[in-house]
Amino acid sequence: MAGHLSNEVLDLIAERFRILSEPARLKILNVLLDGERTVSELVDATELNQANLSKHLGLLRSSGFVERRKDGLFSYYRVADPSVTDLCSIMCGQLEAKVEERMALLEAGI
Amino acid sequence: MAGHLSNEVLDLIAERFRILSEPARLKILNVLLDGERTVSELVDATELNQANLSKHLGLLRSSGFVERRKDGLFSYYRVADPSVTDLCSIMCGQLEAKVEERMALLEAGI
DNA sequence: CCACTACATTACCATGTAGCGATATAGTGA
DNA sequence: TCACTATATCGCTACATGGTAATGTAGTGG
Numbered sequence: 001m002a003g004h005l006s007n008e009v010l011d012l013i014a015e016r017f018r019i020l021s022e023p024a025r026l027k028i029l030n031v032l033l034d035g036e037r038t039v040s041e042l043v044d045a046t047e048l049n050q051a052n053l054s055k056h057l058g059l060l061r062s063s064g065f066v067e068r069r070k071d072g073l074f075s076y077y078r079v080a081d082p083s084v085t086d087l088c089s090i091m092c093g094q095l096e097a098k099v100e101e102r103m104a105l106l107e108a109g110i
Numbered sequence: 111m112a113g114h115l116s117n118e119v120l121d122l123i124a125e126r127f128r129i130l131s132e133p134a135r136l137k138i139l140n141v142l143l144d145g146e147r148t149v150s151e152l153v154d155a156t157e158l159n160q161a162n163l164s165k166h167l168g169l170l171r172s173s174g175f176v177e178r179r180k181d182g183l184f185s186y187y188r189v190a191d192p193s194v195t196d197l198c199s200i201m202c203g204q205l206e207a208k209v210e211e212r213m214a215l216l217e218a219g220i
Numbered sequence: 221c222c223a224c225t226a227c228a229t230t231a232c233c234a235t236g237t238a239g240c241g242a243t244a245t246a247g248t249g250a
Numbered sequence: 251t252c253a254c255t256a257t258a259t260c261g262c263t264a265c266a267t268g269g270t271a272a273t274g275t276a277g278t279g280g
Contacts (some may be wrong), residue, residue: 005198010136013201018131018236022268023117023124030115034248041225052269053132064204073277083200089114090193090200094174132238147259162239165259183247183256 019063020087024048025056029084033081036078114150128199135166139194142176146188175193 005013022024024046031037032047039057043050057077060066067080115123135158141147141155149167153160162201169185170176177190 003139005136005202006128007133009202010133010204012205013198014131014133014136016201017136021124021128021131023120024126024268026115026120026124027117031118031196034163035274036185040225043158050227051229051271055268058228075227080203080214083204086200087125087127087197088195091126092115092119094126094191095122103175134238150255158239160257161241161259165238168258180257185257 007065013074016063018043019059019065021032025060027054028056028060029079029101032077032079033085036069036076038074038076040074042077126173128219129169129175132166134162135170136198138163138166138170139175139189142187142189143195146179146186148184148186152187180206 027046027048028042031042037045039050039053042053042057043046046053048056049077052070057066057068060079065079065081065084066077069076069078123184131143131187137156137158138152140199141144141152142191149160152163154156156163158166167176169180171178171187175194176187179186179188
């Protein structure tokens with residue numbers, strides 16, 4: 001960060017955060033972190049309908065979070081950007097911190 | 111990440127990404143990383159109008175990214191969650207990777 | 221060529237929210 | 251009390267986008 005990012009860079013960063021701001025897309029990424037999957041497999045794993053899933057996959061692909069490999073009738077998707085894991089870990093860390101905070105408050109309250 | 115996050119956790123993570131998915135809010139955080147600021151100072155620094163800025167600050171505060179200290183007429187805001195820096199760094203790293211990729215393509219194209 | 225499958229795209233609606241003017245609240249000094 | 255300032259909130263509009271049904275496209279086998 002280091003103090004001063006240009007508006008253009010902030011726009012690009014915000015856009016990437018926006019892609020990850022949808023539970024459905026995080027769910028997809030979470031499944032894909034276990035390995036390559038076809039669209040049908042993702043339908044089963046995520047319980048999203050096919051059209052919706054395709055739309056999310058398109059977004060994830062155009063923003064570079066996932067990549068696609070085509071083979072015959074099938075499209076195989078995989079995570080292209082390993083830093084997704086780090087991003088979610090940090091977010092989880094924040095959540096854990098909040099939970100601990102609450103626990104402390106609860107204990108203090110007793 | 112480690113494979114399987116529950117829907118509830120994914121919702122919480124997505125919500126936090128959503129807070130960071132707005133250029134205006136990133137701009138605010140970017141200014142606040144230099145230190146505590148009043149709302150008026152943030153109006154000057156970000157060129158957002160006061161009502162809009164207040165709304166963003168409210169969101170950032172309720173989600174725990176910033177904290178507020180009141181003194182007389184003034185509200186002083188500061189970054190409460192240092193991991194914001196890490197998150198943006200990772201995003202920037204992704205952007206840099208993309209830029210480099212483009213450069214490579216350009217060179218190859220010449 | 222036809223039927224079938226896997227996936228992508230389109231069109232549409234419903235919801236959420238950023239931005240903004242107007243107004244409310246609250247602290248300050250006279 | 252009154253005028254002033256700093257901030258928060260309200261009401262509203264405009265726009266973006268997630269979900270979904272319908273349709274399109276392309277590969278496959280008969």
